[in-house]
Amino acid sequence: GAGVSQSPRYKVAKRGQDVALRCDPISGHVSLFWYQQALGQGPEFLTYFQNEAQLDKSGLPSDRFFAERPEGSVSTLKIQRTQQEDSAVYLCASSLGASSYNEQFFGPGTRLTVL
Amino acid sequence: AQTVTQSQPEMSVQEAETVTLSCTYDTSESDYYLFWYKQPPSRQMILVIRQEAYKQQNATENRFSVNFQKAAKSFSLKISDSQLGDAAMYFCAYRSADPEYGNKLVFGAGTILRVKS
Numbered sequence: 283g284a285g286v287s288q289s290p291r292y293k294v295a296k297r298g299q300d301v302a303l304r305c306d307p308i309s310g311h312v313s314l315f316w317y318q319q320a321l322g323q324g325p326e327f328l329t330y331f332q333n334e335a336q337l338d339k340s341g342l343p344s345d346r347f348f349a350e351r352p353e354g355s356v357s358t359l360k361i362q363r364t365q366q367e368d369s370a371v372y373l374c375a376s377s378l379g380a381s382s383y384n385e386q387f388f389g390p391g392t393r394l395t396v397l
Numbered sequence: 398a399q400t401v402t403q404s405q406p407e408m409s410v411q412e413a414e415t416v417t418l419s420c421t422y423d424t425s426e427s428d429y430y431l432f433w434y435k436q437p438p439s440r441q442m443i444l445v446i447r448q449e450a451y452k453q454q455n456a457t458e459n460r461f462s463v464n465f466q467k468a469a470k471s472f473s474l475k476i477s478d479s480q481l482g483d484a485a486m487y488f489c490a491y492r493s494a495d496p497e498y499g500n501k502l503v504f505g506a507g508t509i510l511r512v513k514s
Contacts, residue, residue, distance in 0.1 A: 313500060324401075324488050324504030325442075330492065371440060377500070383430070386502065388442035 284308070286389035288374050294395045295364045303359045303392045307376030314357050315386060316349055317373040325373055331357060332380050364396045398426045402490050403505035410479045411513050418474045418508050420489030427510075428494040431465065432502070433474045437485040447485070448472065450494075476510075484512045 287306045307314050313332055317325035318341075322336050327341040332356035338393040342349070346365075351357040361368055371391040400423045410416035413420070433507040448456045448465050455463050460480075464473045476483055488506040492498075 294503065314405040317502075324490075324506050325404075325502070330501055336400075341501070342505070360488075373440075373442065373503075380496075380500070383494075384500075385444060385447070386500075391440045393440075 284388050286374055286376050288372075288389040288392050290392060291390065292393050292395075294397065296397055297364060297366060299364050300360065300362045301364055301394065303361075303372050303394070305357045305359070305374030305376075305389060307355065307357070307385055308373070308378075310378035311356075311378050311387075312354075312375040312380055313384065314351060314387075315375040315377075316357070316359050317375065318343075319371040319373055319391070321370070328359070328372075361394075364394075366396050369394055369396045399426075399429075399493065399503050401482050401489050401503055401505035403489055403508050405420060405508045406506075407511070409413045409511045409513060410476070410483075414479055415475060415477045416479055416510065418476075418487055418489075418510065420472045420474070420505055422470050422472065422489070422491050424470070424493075426493055426495065430492045430494065431463075431472045431493070432490040433472075433486045434462070434488045434490060434504075435462070435483075436488060442488075446474065451473075461495055463496050478480065481512050481514060484510055486510070 319325040330338040331351040348360045348361045370397040373391045374389045375386040429447045460477045486507045490502045
């Protein structure tokens, strides 16, 4: 079956532009996570959804970052007025259930470059 | 807050040899999960192996095994009979078993593994 997909794979934005990054989780997966991975670093947690409910957004670095999952499947991470420090790979992951036991499956990521 | 530390930025191994990647973590919890993920240049994060903290037995998956030392908060990955396809960035990660923490993964900074032919 299909894995987690993300689009676009690459995005170049001028500073100040708004961007939207899409994540299609594995069908039927309840939990969805967004992570930010700076160059040469490990991923850092941004936000977590259980179905359509955003249960944890403690990792969002500023109010310019906004995520949604309105129908409990596809999710969009939006970054407003992009800054150079937003340049990173944005990873999406999904898991079947809400338990911490469930494995997280990752997408290939979107590489965002802000000029 | 939980933290994960990988002190080896880069490691090299000869093909068919064995290599060990180190990881330490800090937590006040007694129930949690530990993971090793592999990230090749394609960026797709792949789960290599998982360890439940309540299990004393070290996890093993084919050529991959861990040395889990709960008291020392150490979780190293051993790769036996290294293959060229093992070359990648390896991340150690922690996840709390407490639902209050929302199942998020806490990652280390990673270790680049190079395999020489």
